[in-house]
Amino acid sequence: MKNIDQIFNLACPASPIYYQKDPISTLKTCFHGTENILDLAAEKNARILHTSTSEVYGDPQVHPQPESYWGYVNPFGARSCYDEGKRVAEALCYAYQAKYQGMEIRIARIFNTYGPRMSYSDGRVVSSFIGDALAGKEIKITGDGTATRSFQYITDCVEGLYRLMNSDYALPVNIGNPGEFTIREFADIVVDMIAEIGKPRVPIIYLPRPSDDPNTRQPDITRAKEVLDWEPTVALKEGLKNTVEWHLKQSI
Ligand SMILES: O=C(O)[C@H]1O[C@H](OP(=O)(O)OP(=O)(O)OC[C@H]2O[C@@H](n3ccc(=O)[nH]c3=O)[C@H](O)[C@@H]2O)[C@H](O)[C@@H](O)[C@@H]1O
16 A cells, blocks of 8 residues: 555444444454554554544433543443443544654544445344334334434435544544434334335334443534534435335345
C-alpha cells in the first residue's frame, strides 16, 4: 500500500448474537484489530475514523445520552466483550493520538442503524421483525416490549461518518436518530406496514429478555449538529419501507 489519506475502521461483529458467539475473538477484534489499523495510520500519516457504538453507554442511567456521559457497563456480563471492547478501542485511539503527536483520530458512536442489505439472519431487531413478518411467522419480542431503541437509517449514518471524517473534530460524536420507540411500538409499526402490502397480519409473541439488554437508548446529537452540521433526514417509516422492499426482492 502506498499512499493512504483516510482509514475507516468498521470491522467488528455488531449483532449481539454474533458478537457473543466468540467473545474472545470479539475482544481481540476490538483491541488488536484497532491496534493494527492505528499502527498503519501512524506509519502512513493517515487520518483514522474509528466506529464506536452507543453500547459504550451500556444500560444508560442518563437519558438521552450525550458524549460526555461515561456509561454504565457491566464489565463481565454477556455483552461485555463488545461494550468493553469498543470502550478499550476508543481508549487505544486516544493513547495513540497522545503518543504520535498530530495523529488524527475521529470517533463515531453509532446508534442502532438499519437498512437494505442487513440480512434476515443478522439477529438484530429490524431485520428479524421484517423477515419474520414477510415470511408469515410470528414476531418475537425478547423482553416485555418496554425497552426502547432509536433507529437510524443507513444513508444518514453514512453521511454522518463522511462529515465526521472530513471535519477537524477529534472527540467522540454520537451518530444516531433521536426518534425513540419502545420495541412493542416498533413491532406494531412493522406488523402494520407488512399488512398494508397485502401480507398476512402476524402475531407478536414474547420471549425471555437477553441478559444485560439495555432498557433505553436515545442519542443526544447536539454535538453532531454543532460540529458537523448534521442531523438525520430519513424518518423511520420511510427507511423501513425501503428496507422492506429490499427484503421482498431477496425472496423473489
Ligand atoms: O446499534 C447500536 O447502537 C448497538 O446496539 C445493538 O444492540 P441492540 O440495541 O441490543 O440491538 P438489537 O439486537 O437489534 O436489539 C434491540 C432490542 O430489540 C430486542 N429484540 C431483538 C431481536 C429480536 O428478534 N427481538 C427483540 O425483541 C432486544 O432485546 C433489544 O431490546 C448492537 O449491539 C450493535 O448493532 C450496536 O453497536
